Amino acid sequence: MKPIKVALLGCGTVGTQVVRLLDEQADDLAARxxxxxxxxxxxxRRPDRHRDVPKDLLTADAAGLVASDVDVVVEVIGGIEPVRTLLLDALRAGKSVVSANKALLAESSGELFAAADESGADLYFEAAVAGAIPLLRPLRESLAGDRITRVMGIVNGTTNYILSAMDETGANYSETLEEASRLGYAEADPTADVDGYDAASKAAILASIAFHTRVTxxxxxxxxxxxxxxxxxxxxRTLGRTIKLLAICERVGDSVAVRVHPAMIPRSHPLASVGGAFNAVxxxxxxxxxxxxxGQGAGGAPTASAVLGDLVAVARNRVHSGRGPRESAYAxxxxxxxxxxxxxxxxxxxxADRAGVLASVAAVFAEHDVSIAAVRQEGRTADASLVIVTHAAPDAALKSTVDKVAGLPAVREVVSVMRVEGEES
Structure with missing residues (x-):
């Protein structure tokens, strides 16, 4: 059979593993x-720095490689530009694309799918969310005959490692982040992870597929x-819960809600036991x-596994003149x-630890129609700690409640406000 020719963009942690697996499993991949x-x-970018890769394959001319006689472009560079232009050029030329680029797909998947549709090429991106975990294909193929109502998960390994370590050791955030950096779980600049940008991109992709709606x-x-x-x-822990950074995608009537934030979940919930840098959805x-x-949501070999799964699917389509799933945004x-x-x-x-405080606080909650489910108060000399758990309420109502409670004379400080998930409202 005529070989399926592949161009690889990027050869870092993931790309190196893609090259290795293509070589080691060549016969099996060909058979599949x-x-x-x-x-x-x-x-x-710098061909001279990749000594473990055959020199005759390396080039600094990404545009030239994409324009060459190849059937599939595999992209593991990341970022928006010049990758978007390179992939659009490939798709418009009828070359299928396999990408692990969650940021680009969360921003421009509609544009990429449109280019793929025009030329009849495939666009696959299983590795963009949750690394090695087979997730996107089940959502858009295995569950295509069902109606998905909710997707909730841990999709960032760095933040899950940090929160798991804080729960296990009692260390604070800064200490645990420093340890995560030392162990290689956090990047030198961890902003994309700890501020939720990485998880937000993945949530957008999950919501788009689950609800047949274009979400960025x-x-x-x-x-x-x-x-x-x-x-x-x-x-x-006192309330039998743990804290996780969750990506939550919900269908609510004729709308969808997509959010990423830390939340308390019961320790009995399946996601509560997901520790370290693992992901679960x-x-x-x-x-x-x-x-x-x-499963493992990141790392060179796990992510390369997802990339190769897509590559085999694309190659099969080429061999048998078939096409993979298109964008489904009809809803x-x-x-x-x-x-x-x-x-x-x-x-x-x-x-302040004095009579009437709880009544004044409860009155504000009632005024904004936020129902209180449980209250715990602990006194310590002139001060007291007041913990309130609410029933389900709109975010806007809760925010207005907190703003007014913070201005009460008896309230010294609103120490924390955290959402609670995974429990009946």
């Missing part, structure tokens, strides 16, 4: 795809974990019920703003 898969070139990263409400304190961790569908996908549901999203909340207040 129906034709040999031939790596014809690798575009990198800008549509996702985002909070990071830097404000999570060791006191929050202790408070969660909990899916709820009307017919299938509850499903959970778990075009409205994206609901965070102010209208209902969830439960855990609030911790420092208040």
């Amino acid at each position: 795809a129906g034709a040999p898969i031939e790596l014809t070139g690798i575009a990198v 990263a800008n549509d996702v409400y985002r909070e990071g974990i830097s404000a999570v304190t060791s006191a929050d961790i202790v408070a969660a 909990f899916v709820e569908a009307e017919a299938a019920g509850q499903l959970m996908f778990y 075009a549901l409205e994206v609901r703003p965070i102010g209208q999203v209902r969830t439960r909340y855990h609030l911790s207040l420092d208040v």
Whole structure:
């Protein structure tokens, strides 16, 4: 059979593993795809720094490589430009694309799919969300006959490692982040991870597929974990909960809500036991019920596994003149703003320890129609700690409540406000 010629853009942690696996598993991959898969070139910024890769494959001319006689372009560079232009050029020329680029797909998937549709090329991106975990293909193929109502998961290994370590050791955020950096779980600049940008891009991709609606990263409400304190961790443990950074995609009537933020979940919830740098995604569908996908969400070899799975699928389509799934955005549901999203909340207040304080605080909650589910008050000399857990309420109502409570004479400080997920409202 005529070989399927592949161009690889990028040869870092993931790209190096892609090259290795293509070489080590060449015969098996050919048998599965129906034709040999031939790596014809690798575009990198500095070819002289990649000594473990055959020199004759390396080039600094990414555009030239994309324009060459190849069938598939595999992209593991990341970022927006020049990658978007390179992939659009490839798709418009009828070359299929396999990408691990969550930021680009969360911003420009519609544009990329349009280019693929015009030329009849394939666009696959399993590795863009949750590394080695088979997740996107089940959502858009295995569950295509069902109606997905909710996708909730841990999709960033760095933040999960930090929060898991804080829960296990009692260390604070800054100490745990420093340890994560030392062990290689956090980048030198961890902003994309700890501020929730990485998870927001993945949430946009998940929501787009699950709800057949084009959702971008800008549509996702985002909070990071830097404000999570060791006191929050202790408070969660006291209530039989733990704290996770969650990506939550929900269908609410004729709209969808997509958000990323830290939340308390019960320790009995399947996501609560997901520790370290692992990822897990909990899916709820009307017919299938509850499903959970778990595994390594990052790393060179795990991510390369997902890339090669897509590459084999693309190669099969080439061999048999088939096509993979197209973009499904027919539902075009409205994206609901965070102010209208209902969830439960855990609030911790420092208040004066005197009669009438709880009544004055409760009156503010009642005024904004936020129902209180539980209250715990602990006195310490002239001060007291007041913990309130609410029933489900709109985010906007809770925010107004907190703003007014913070101005009460008896309230010294609103110490923390955290959402509660995974429990009945």
